Amino acid sequence: MIEIRGLQKTFGATRVLDGVDLTVGQGESLCVIGQSGTGKSVLLKCILGLEAPEAGRILWQGRPLDRAARARFLAGFGMLFQGAALFDSLSVWQNVAFRLRQRMSDDRARGIALDKLARVGLGPETADLMPAELSGGMAKRAGLARAIADDPQVIFFDEPTTGLDPIRARAIDALIRGIVTETGATALTITHDMASVARIGDRVALLQGGRIAHDGPVAGMDTAPALAAFLGRSPAPPAGFAAP
Numbered sequence: 001m002i003e004i005r006g007l008q009k010t011f012g013a014t015r016v017l018d019g020v021d022l023t024v025g026q027g028e029s030l031c032v033i034g035q036s037g038t039g040k041s042v043l044l045k046c047i048l049g050l051e052a053p054e055a056g057r058i059l060w061q062g063r064p065l066d067r068a069a070r071a072r073f074l075a076g077f078g079m080l081f082q083g084a085a086l087f088d089s090l091s092v093w094q095n096v097a098f099r100l101r102q103r104m105s106d107d108r109a110r111g112i113a114l115d116k117l118a119r120v121g122l123g124p125e126t127a128d129l130m131p132a133e134l135s136g137g138m139a140k141r142a143g144l145a146r147a148i149a150d151d152p153q154v155i156f157f158d159e160p161t162t163g164l165d166p167i168r169a170r171a172i173d174a175l176i177r178g179i180v181t182e183t184g185a186t187a188l189t190i191t192h193d194m195a196s197v198a199r200i201g202d203r204v205a206l207l208q209g210g211r212i213a214h215d216g217p218v219a220g221m222d223t224a225p226a227l228a229a230f231l232g233r234s235p236a237p238p239a240g241f242a243a244p
């Protein structure tokens with residue numbers, strides 16, 4: 001479980017995060033949405049320790065993420081980067097096995113990489129290709145295989161469907177949902193894509209004005225006023241409501 005309490009982060013005169021409170025339950029899939037520039041990436045960077053907040057606390061499994069706890073946390077997380085972010089000079093399997101190769105033989109790491117590639121729908125013929133030879137959808141799948149290579153307890157997805165057409169976006173969402181459900185991993189996804197939220201999230205949180213303006217189940221999101229305002233439309237009537 002990840003708990004974020006009163007997180008504040010300021011750049012110059014701009015307070016980007018102004019007291020963010022957010023909890024991601026064990027095995028839960030939380031999507032964070034918000035307009036461009038509202039601080040979603042800054043929030044993720046604070047969780048990963050890439051930015052230092054000036055106030056607030058981040059707890060993992062009930063303990064503050066100090067230096068030692070963060071090292072353990074980072075050893076057990078996976079991440080799918082926006083644009084997949086594969087290493088150009090490594091083959092697909094070497095990308096997937098990047099972390100594994102630091103602690104096991106290439107033969108073993110390659111075997112695991114091939115299993116993970118199969119899980120995301122990429123056959124063994126893709127293993128020795130270079131990233132430049134992959135389509136956008138294949139690169140995203142390879143990035144996803146890399147994110148799950150080490151059986152992470154926590155997975156971060158940064159704009160997982162950005163740049164994909166609707167059919168490929170749906171396929172990646174289905175893979176993410178399937179993987180999160182079958183591994184029981186805790187998942188935090190940053191996205192603009194509400195169709196994606198509906199497909200992969202259990203809960204959705206709206207980051208607005210430096211705070212969480214809405215936090216609720218995906219199942220009820222069509223009737224949430226804050227989300228409707230964010231999307232620029234009226235909330236859907238509650239279930240059972242009959243128009244006159």
Ligand SMILES: Nc1ncnc2c1ncn2[C@@H]1O[C@H](COP(=O)(O)OP(=O)(O)OP(=O)(O)O)[C@@H](O)[C@H]1O
Nearest residue numbers: 011012014016034035036037038039040041042043
């Ligand atoms: N290192 C930095 N120095 C100065 N300002 C920064 C820095 N990092 C982020 N910001 C500012 O913080 C604000 C939030 O940026 P962030 O990238 O988190 O937005 P976002 O919600 O992820 O946007 P998008 O959806 O477009 O990716 C922006 O105004 C950005 O310019």
